[in-house]
Amino acid sequence: MGESCSIAKLFDDGSSFALHQTWAFEFSFNHFPGHCVLSSPFDSALFPAYSAFRDSEPLFASARRVNRFAVAPVNDRFAVALGSSRNRFRFMAKGNFGERLKRERELREVSMDELTKATRISTRFVQALENEDWAKLPGGIFGHGFVRTIARYLGLNEEALLGEYDLARAEHAAAAPPKLEERIPAPPKWLPVAAVLVVLLLLAGLFYAGRYAWHRYAAYRASKKSAAASSTMQPQSGSGSAGSAEQSASNAPLDLSISTSAATRVRVFADNKLVLDAELPAGETRHYSAKDNFEVSAGDSSAVLLELNGRAMPPLGAPGTSGRIVLSEKDLRP
Structure with a gap:
């Protein structure tokens, strides 16, 4: 019994x-x-x-x-x-990696405090391993180092535990939703066209400004030459000579030279008679004679250069605009 x-x-x-x-x-x-x-x-x-x-x-x-x-x-x-x-x-x-790791530690009656003090691994890292909170764990060799140290202290197979650790992290990475790529919004389709138009407008403005400046400079040089030529002429003595000079000047015909730097339409009246009304190409030069005056108009003021009896006349108007001018003997006076 x-x-x-x-x-x-x-x-x-x-x-x-x-x-x-x-x-x-x-x-x-x-x-x-x-x-x-x-x-x-x-x-x-x-x-x-x-x-x-x-x-x-x-x-x-x-x-x-x-x-x-x-x-x-x-x-x-x-x-x-x-x-x-x-x-x-x-x-x-x-069970999963974290649960098995915690179970192995508890079977050996190893407290969290004892494990962290013995391995010198922070408590939050050990808890993150047991909870599989991968966001709080470093990756690469640091994570492997934590697992090896804990396995060695608990007497576990280091390679087997590392394999479970890598597998758990890989499964978590595969299950995580892919990050949405921040796409840079494409520029509007009209933006390149607008940029090209702005560049063309700037180039056109520079072209017309340069041409206007060149015409003004040419007119200034011509006036300087004419003034220098008149100053070198010897005045004749006596009032009779002066009177005869004025008489000859008043009887002298007016000669108008028209040159174009760009294609434009030109209309010319000589003594109130229409002598030209046509589209002149760039580089064209025309000569006309009159007794009293000329009336000149053009579609593009900056494209026309006028000379009256060899003296440069001012432009018809602003660049890119139409203009009109009347020239007579008084425009030859200094």
């Missing part, structure tokens, strides 16, 4: 049986007379806790499966352990 026996309690986690806890104490059953021991065979050093990270193969792979509640004599305690070893492996292999 005083037969010793061992009762190993196994729990079902939904898919396989697993050894839930390591404990031992003595008690007596009315239905099992005698001295009995309720214990787990993994309490002894002969049967250490199995780790999926440390051990490549489950212990006692060929052991027989035991019932949910098994009662055995003390001499059969090891047989109970043999039957539960495969289920022990299945329990440890289940």
Whole structure:
């Protein structure tokens, strides 16, 4: 009646049986007379806790499966352990990286404070590993260094733990939604056309401004030459000579020279008689004579250069606009 026996309690986690806890104490059953021991065979050093990270193969792979509640004599305690070893492996292999890492630490009764002090890894990094909070963890060699240090302290297989770590991070990266690229909005389609038009307007403005300045400069030079020529003439003595000079000047005909630097329409009246009304091309030169006056008009004032009796006359108007001018003998006076 005083037969010793061992009762190993196994729990079902939904898919396989697993050894839930390591404990031992003595008690007596009315239905099992005698001295009995309720214990787990993994309490002894002969049967250490199995780790999926440390051990490549489950212990006692060929052991027989035991019932949910098994009662055995003390001499059969090891047989109970043999039957539960495969289920022990299945329990440890289940779950993700963070859960398994935390479970391994708790099975060895290593507190968070002890682990961080021994490995000199910040508590927030260890918690981030167990919670798989990858955003708070450094990547590359720093993350691998944390995993290796923790595995070495807990006595786990470093390469196996690193493989689980890399796999978990890769799965997280694959599941994360792709970042939306910030697209730079394309410029409006009319913008290049507007830019070309602005450039053309600037070039046209520079062209007309340069041409107007050149005409003004040519007229200034011509007037200077005419003034110099008249100043070198010797005045004749006596009022009779002066009167005859004025008489000859008044009787002298007016000669008009018209030159064009660009194509434009020109109309010329000589003594109120129309002598020209046509489109003159660039580089054209025409000469006309009159007794009293000339009336000249042009579609582009800056495209026409006038000379009266060899003296340059002022432009007809502003560049790019039409203009009109009347020339007579008085325009030859200094």
